[in-house]
Amino acid sequence: MAKGIGTLVIFGAGGDLAKRLLLPGLGQLVDSGRNDDFALLGVGQDTMSTSAWRSRVEKSVASSGATGARARALAAKSEYLTADVTNRDDLDMILSTCTGTPAFYFALPPRVTIAACKALARVDLPDGTVFGLEKPFGTDLASAAALNRQLVKIIPENRIHRVDHFLGKSTVLNLLGLRFANRILEPVWNSDNIDRVEIVFDEQLGLEGRAGYYDRAGALVDMIQSHLLLVMALVAMEPPSSIDAEDLRGAMAQALRATNVRGGDAAASSRRARYTAGTVKGRKLPSYIREPGVDAKNRTETLAEVTFTIDNWRWAGVPFTLRSGKALSTPRKEIVVTFKDVPHLPTGFTGKPGPAALRISL
Template sequence: MTSKNTAPAGENTVKTLLILGASGDLTGRLLLPGLARLLASGRAKGLKLVGAGSTDWTATQWSERVHGAFAEAAKGADAEGKAALAAMEKDTAYHGLDVTADGALAELLAGLEAPVAVYFALPPHVSQKACEALDREQLPAGTRLVLEKPFASGTDSARDLNKTLLGLVPEDHIHRVDHFLGKATVLNILGLRFANRFLEPVWNREHIEKVEIIFDEDLALEGRAGYYDGAGALRDMIQSHLLHIMALLAIDAPATIGERDLRDAISTVLRASSIPAPFKTSTRRARYSAGSIGGREIPDYTAEEGVDPERNTETLAEVQVAINTWRWKGVPFILRSGKALGVKRKEALVTFRPVPHLPEGFRGVDSPNQLRIGFGPDTLQFDVDVNGPGDIFTLDRATLQAELNASELLPYGEVLEGVISGDPLLSVRGDTAEECWRIVEPVLAAWAKGSVPLGKYDAGSTGPDDWPTAVGH
């Protein structure tokens, strides 16, 4: 017997994209522009867009939002792309409703062309309530459920939400999206790791001293206090995104880059990962105070509208993760992310161990080789020591550089393409979402008790003055 929410073979492509929270910031700033670029590229033909939210918007307000978000993509589109954008603008609709009310969302879904992708551009607790208000039999055939990260608010809530979702659709119809990991970024890391014979034999504890994954932003709160002050840097970035990048850098070679083999490999790494106690030496946290960035005056975090100073929310977090496997035992993976920093830095930095012996007679640089993988734009830099120029006995540092493959789509366009086509490669599997929370929860509990002091740094600086270069060093 075929379940009602399983689409017949050959009918897997989504026909309708329903965005819940359509009047919110995420939809206007990221989702709609990503969709526009996808449409302009000709990769979402025939897709219908429907918005829904608790805000009582008119059809004109919604049309203006869609048009404004599509305008930039239309400038660079060909005739076919412009036609696709115009067609969606003309045929879109907005519905004001409480998605958590019994029967409200189900009634809306019943009138949409299936298969439908339901994008929850909502806070995690609202998404949970909306899903609980649904029933499997109420969903159109082939329905896909798309949820933003952070997925739930902890291990227990992630487990409960997974149970709720699996009661509605199969796992391969659940997209826990991670826009930070676009397809180009994932494939660039995997290609570098497994297509170069010279690299894989030294990609282990014998040759690598440490791995750092850094996402430092020069943006401050930017009006997101409603979400961010209840999350902080550890939940918002490290738990949600950087642990996944760490796993991609640490996995053993999968048999294929299909979603099952790749996601199995990622899950294996995360199950072996933990943040070692004592957390006073393996973790750090801080919050920005007033300062300036690029001529912009940034107020103290606690003075930002919507912030509760008593929460002690961190805007800069750094943790040292241990991966207890044969390959990585003893190698620290240092994950750091912060806001309102003077230097924008988005990269993975792999530091190799020093050579065991440098023959006497050489002078100059004798420091470990480093490999840098930049994210957005995706770049590669490899620092090596070479002779000269000038005195051939003097070693100097040279950097080999390359631009890695970039996608023509915006990150959310890549996410939506996977949702529409039914490719879960860029989605986080349920067990992996739970593991990410399991890794950080002991740290969150220790921070809540004040076991790790909350440092301070000026907005526009590189962080607290008393932070050493790396955690635990």
């Protein structure tokens, strides 16, 4: 967390993202001793008592293994406000509750984030205020661009942090070391040696009460256009001169600019589906369209798969298949890099022949 921040405000604090990822991550941060000198304020539209909120924080923090005195103190001192973050008067109330310079983390659906930013533009924010925005950024290219224009009207770009929590996974971060901190892989990391790449995130979780967001997004927007495309960029990018934010972002963007749907035919290179009623790991799940809050008319998919090509010198002709699905019986979360067959297999080898594959867990 940035130095000098007095209060971390989580917009959408009652949601799934805060419970499963943000609060456990905060617990690990403060438990490590790297930063615990801030107050935590949760904000949401749901009515919640202070004791209920603190209990939620304590349980979420403990789920990450953070059980030290600092983590317990974070929960014990945290506060919760019921507020509409798109309402100027409510934002003034939130600011009056903050101690010191605030950092606002937007764990909100895209349409609410945009509305909240418009409201924040009419509020007198303290100097040094920081924004952290969770993906997805808008609902399409036009709305993402509009959101960025709105943000820089409020605070400077260097205090805006666009966050994809998936990239914080240790295995994802370790891709950089795997590729660039040794000589073993980089010489063969190209189309001369690699036949195909798969990036798969199949999970057993169903909707889990997230209809308000997920039914407007679906697997393609929720997982592929954000999380998995960025993982693909790390797998495919050219070596950066440093791993500073600007250099890393530039190398990833270069790979993404060369990315196209295979053959230019989206229908032929993709598939969509959604789960039906069944049992997953002993849990009975209804059909997706029977989940509370789902509108069947949206035709939202819970599984999406797209095959891309990266049309540059290194990767020309290599298919990159990205897939993610919910409520699947067999979880599978990995990157699979399949190498081409050797030119000649010496006579005498036994067993079933097959290509060599490097599997990296996600």
